Amino acid sequence: MTDPVTLAVDLQGVATVSLNRPEVHNALDGDTIGFLLATVETLAEDDSIRAVVLTGRGINFSIGHDIEWTRRLTQAGAEEIRYQAGQMVRLLTALDNLDKPLIARVQGSAFGPGAALIACADVAIGVSEALFGFSEVKLGVVPSVIAPWIIRAIGERATRRYFMTAERFNAGKAKRLGLLHQVLEADELDTAVTHAISQLLVNxxxxxxxxxxxxxxxxxxxxxxxxxxxxxxxxxxxxxxxxxxxxxxxxxxxxxxxxxx
Structure with a gap:
């Protein structure tokens, strides 16, 4: 079985954490959230790590919750749902409080909790064709768990709009709202990330x-x-x-x- 999250560390002490489920567009399920949380907690304790890059394999960064996992949760009781929500909160809190610089390398679209991962980054760099959004209300639910980080990133007014309309917005709008710091073409992404890392490593x-x-x-x-x-x-x-x-x-x-x- 392929790990849903991979980790690579270079000679400069830069750790690249990759969501590794490209066949489902890096959708998040319980296992993926658990793997990612464990990876972040390990990096937090490693003094040799100077910076962390969070990205995804394939065409999308993360489309949000895994459909099959979501289907299973429809049969779950309150305690199981509470536990899974708590795991997501632990992950976002760990990313947000990571005492190393965190760069989100957004190589594709991100929805729901995928967008929340980006909101926890210190530097967020994305490609121009990426789309973002929160479709939960279409399913009769609300993106409650991720709300604190999204509100901080794009503001209360914008969050109300996109949580309620479930409409998608492009990378240019994401930059204007504050979810992304930099938007560029796909062939420029790695150069921009490398430049950001070089700026961080002198600090x-x-x-x-x-x-x-x-x-x-x-x-x-x-x-x-x-x-x-x-x-x-x-x-x-x-x-x-x-x-x-x-x-x-x-x-x-x-x-x-x-x-x-």
Missing amino acids: SPAAMAEAKRLVNRIGKLGASEEAIAAGIESTVRVRTSAEGREGIQAFLDKRKPDWMK
Whole structure:
């Protein structure tokens, strides 16, 4: 049996995680979600990993939930459905909180939870022919589990529209909404991903991890006193850290910091 998720790590410490079910357009079922979650948790604990690329094999990134798996869940009880929903939440939370830079290499269309995977990435680069959407209401259900990440990515107003209409939108609209950061042609995708990786690898790993935690925390607080206090504490924590001191000193010395050697 072929693993539904594959992992490859290059000499720079860049891990490429690929959804590996091209015959069903990388649809997500319980096994795939479990494999992907285990892979992300393993990478989170590996200090040698500098960045992670999430992509899919075949023509689509992920069309969302697997049809056969969905059919089986129609016969499931509340506890089983609750468990499976919890697994999806665990996966999205693990991706969102991964303390390495996460790049979504979106080589094709993504729907429902497939789009939510992209929403968890720090950098999302997609091809111009990709389509996106949330068709759950056509089936009488709601994309409830993925809502927090989609709302954060494209905003409450746009989420209401696309959750309720179930209409599809193209890559250009996805970029304007904020789901994608960059849109280009398929033959330019790998060059753009490589460029993004090269920009990330010159940065302090600890500082990037702190930046992600800071944005996730302050993003929920707005310009409140708590957010301002969190920003101050983050500045103190980073500036007094080993990498923070090394980075500033390397800049002053006009040399590369230790993490680039």
